[in-house]
Amino acid sequence: MSKERPYLEVKDLTIRFETDDGIVQAVSGSSFTLEKGQTLGIVGESGSGKSVTSLGVLGLHRTRSNAKVTGEIWLDDEELITATDEKVRLLRGGKMAMIFQDPLSAMHPYFTVGSQIVEAYRVHHPGVNKKVARERAIDMLARVGIPQPERRFHDYAHQFSGGMRQRAMIAMALVNDPQLLIADEPTTALDVTVQAQILDLIRDLQEEFGSAVIMITHDLGVVAELADEVLVMYGGKIIEKGPALDVFQQPQHxxxxxxxxxxxxxxxxxxxxxxxxxxxxxxxxxxxxxxxxxxxxxxxxxxxxxxxxxxxxxxxxxxxxxxxxxxxxxxxxxxxxxxxxxxxxx
Amino acid sequence: MSENLLEVSGLEKHFPITKGLFRRQVGAVRAVDGIDLQVRSGETLGLVGESGCGKSTTGRLFTRILEPTAGKIVFDGKDISHKSFSQMRPLRRDVQMIFQDPYSSLNPRHTVGSIIAAPLQIQSIPTPQGLKKAVQELLELVGLNPEHYNRYPHEFSGGQRQRIGIARALALRPKMIVADEPVSALDVSIQAQVVNLLDDLQREFDLTYVFIAHDLSVVRHISDRVAVMYLGKVVEIAERDELYKNPRHPYTVALMSAVPVPDPARRDRAQRERVLLTGDVPSPINPPSGCRFRTRCWKAQDICATEEPPLVTRLEDPESHQTACHFPIVEDEQVVGRRPASTPA
Structure with missing residues (x-):
């Protein structure tokens, strides 16, 4: 594979939803690139299109018949918008993974946290037996700093505290060693002391695995902590983009x-x-x-x-x-x- | 300025945990567990702490939405600790509350007009130019269009709804407003608008605020004095600048160092100086003995487990700066980069 293209390249991404009230222009003409080991911060208020951009990259709009997506998304030399559903499904959770804002609604309440991590692993590693997958899940729980992972493996999401639940979700997202990790407001629901722990964890894991990270948040402080490059979105468009230091020291918009x-x-x-x-x-x-x-x-x-x-x-x-x-x-x-x-x- | 509008002493609120058919009490959530605090007339007192530290319960006790399990609440010279619902009614004119969630705190079936008029009607306040006019003046005061009198809450954005909540709280021209996380559900730019509005209203109506929030930067911006809470106790209280310049309690230091600074140039320094607390806040059902923070504190020693540190002024601090800690942080202490040894199992 030639390595001319950046690891992730989004070109002219436009996402529209047809609703009863009219056409929602959620994202219009967004372009950006991201290399492995780098962190891109996307900042904006509610309704600026920052979350929809990330859902677009993951192909999560595909199940919605009213969504129209145009443009190009290249991940590791593969185009994702024109790819088959099956292809994207294999990438999602494997090569690219997502951490959501609210882990309680992102996890299934009826299955133990451990079994959900095992499932995520086995979907992408079909040959692996249950015992190996279980060890892998416990290993991941330990890696994200959950005490007594063997015991916590059997707990349900509601039995975890907010911070621990967020860690468990990060473990689930990372179980297949994703190369692209999208974090959508991962710390918004958390207390500052826990937020600091989680940001620290994401930073350490990125160093360890060298993955590309997209950090979506409304908190400029969080972006300043992590991002190498910053996108500011407003009304579905990127209105400012640049290296984090430049955007914070000489903001232009x-x-x-x-x-x-x-x-x-x-x-x-x-x-x-x-x-x-x-x-x-x-x-x-x-x-x-x-x-x-x-x-x-x-x-x-x-x-x-x-x-x-x-x-x-x-x-x-x-x-x-x-x-x-x-x-x-x-x-x-x-x-x-x-x-x-x-x-x-x- | 120095006269106290509200004084609480030994304030406690325990929520019983019951079990079985006869609702036998098997324990209690000690949400607020012994607080002494004064709110001075005309000031803004900030209450900060993480979720579950009892700051909201404290706010609800101040407004007597909740009745304390023990302790005394004196508002404007009157003991209101155990006043009944009807006895409290005349006092409600003077204490109002703004809630966090602008979606659930407004009745979706009532128009904005009737929501804001309700306090005036309940208190039978005479409105010489008519109720509608009074409400429209309030709408204008908080920066909403008075024409929107007949609209329903769902027709407004989050920031506008919060303004409606503020108008309702202002309707009776109270002396004190307890604002429980009034801006944390709002977008950044809207948050700042509401903070500025609260500032203006305080100046105009000589209001006293109790501002409850978990965001230390917002609290610093708006408060004159700040109290830091942990597991139902006040662990440190001081004038705003004093607290943020010379935090004494290890928890205050950790809390402040955890706030992300919007300046990538300071990133490395901020990370180095950060005190990372491990683990979560312990359960308020069974709080740790002695100092409640000891399980997460890097300075904890034996005495911390046996003896509860009283909230006192240290010799080198101004009188208004009180700390509840056996080993408070001293000037120039190298807390820098101090990370607690390991995650407790």
Whole structure:
């Protein structure tokens, strides 16, 4: 196999759902790549299309007849959108796996945690007998830091605490050594101390297995902890993309400024007021014309009326790096606004 | 500012665990297990802790939604610990509550207008310009369109619903509002809007807040004083800046170090300095003897298992800074990178 393509390449991914209320433009024209050993952080608020993007990569929309998916998804030189269901089913849980936000609803309440991990393993290793699979499951439970794995193997999901349940789900996702791990808000339901444990665990496991990780979250702190590259999504589109350090130190999109301005931070002095984005996120059925962010953007009128009519393309932010932004403001003006008006309030 | 609006002493709430046909009591969940706390008039007191530490139960005791098992609650000079439902009614004007979940805390069958008007009607508050006008003023106050008076909760987004909850709490012009995780169910940008709104309202109406949350950065932003809770006890309390600058209790230190910082440049440092706590919070049915944090504490010694540390001011700290620990963190102590030895089996 030639290794010209990145390990994961998503090209122009568009996902639409036809509903009674109209067409939901969940994801429009997302493109990104990810190499093994790297972590991609996808940030956005509810309804920004971040979770749907990951479900699209896993092919989980396939069972839904109202979903229309176009574009290309290349995983290890295989195209997934045109692949057969059988093919994707074999990849899912094998080469690519997912950690969900809520482990209680992601696990079956009637089967023991151990038996679910064994099942996941045997589906992808048909020749393996039960005893070997059981040992593998116990080994995985121990690996993610669950005390007394032999005993916990026989417990049901409800008998685990929140943090332990999340660990068990990570064990289930990792049992087949996936090369691509997608974590959708894996720590949102957890306390900070447990969150720190889980993030630590994901980091260690990634180092050990060298897998590619997509971390989806609304928490910029979590992204800053793990991600090498960051995508910011708004209204189903990627509006900013770049190396984590660049995106956090020189954010380019007014929405990213708003997200950073919304967060009180422990590493800075207390601000008198937070500086959030005004208004609410748009409906994906009826996106505003032009830049989807323009109704909430304080700078929308500054550069003619283009924001109201033209959709800004994701292009070079003008910083001389791989940093991309979808905004009509000219680079010099953006930098000026950020330095003079935004940064002092962060 | 220094006058106390609310004082609790020895506050306890134990929920009985019953068994069998005759509901024989076999144990108790000691949700709140001996708290002494004062809320000063006009301040915001932040209550932080992990899930199950009793912070919500404490909030519900403050508003007397729950009756304490033991201890005393004095609000505005009156002992309200065991007042009956009807005796409490006139006092409800002064203490209101904002709930975490903006979906389940609003009746889906009532219009926004009737939800916000309910407290005014129940308390028979005269509204000189009519009930509708009063409600519309409240809607405007919290940044909602007064025209939406006749809409139902499902027609609003999460952030807007939380504003409806705030309008309802404000209707009676209370002295104190207990806000139980009021922003944790909201998106980041909406969260900040609601925090700013609460800030504005406090200034305008001279409100006293008890702000319950698990998010340490939000609590730091909004509070004047902060109390850290663990397993039904207050383990540390201090003025905001003092607490965040000089945390004394190992649990406070661990909690703060676990908060992810949105700055990738500090990633390595943050990870090095992080105190990773192992395991989970023990069960409040059978809390550890002595200091409750000892099972997860890296500084624990024999005395921690036998003697419960009292909540006291340490010599070098300001009087308002109290810590319940036998071996509090001292200045310049190298907690850095201290990870507890191993996962307990």
């Amino acid at each position: 007014p929405y990213t400024w708003g997200l950073l301005g919304s967060m009180p931070r422990l590493d800075r002095d207390v601000r008198d007021r937070l500086t959030p984005v005004k208004g609410t996120p748009p409906s994906l059925i009826n996106l505003p014309d032009g830049c989807a962010f323009h109704p909430r953007c304080p700078y929308a009128g500054r550069n003619g009326n283009r924001s109201f009519t033209d959709v800004p393309l994701l292009r070079d932010a003008g910083l001389g790096g791989p940093h991309l932004v979808a905004c009509h403001l000219p680079p010099e003006e953006r930098t000026k606004i950020f330095q003079q008006e935004v940064l002092p309030n962060l």
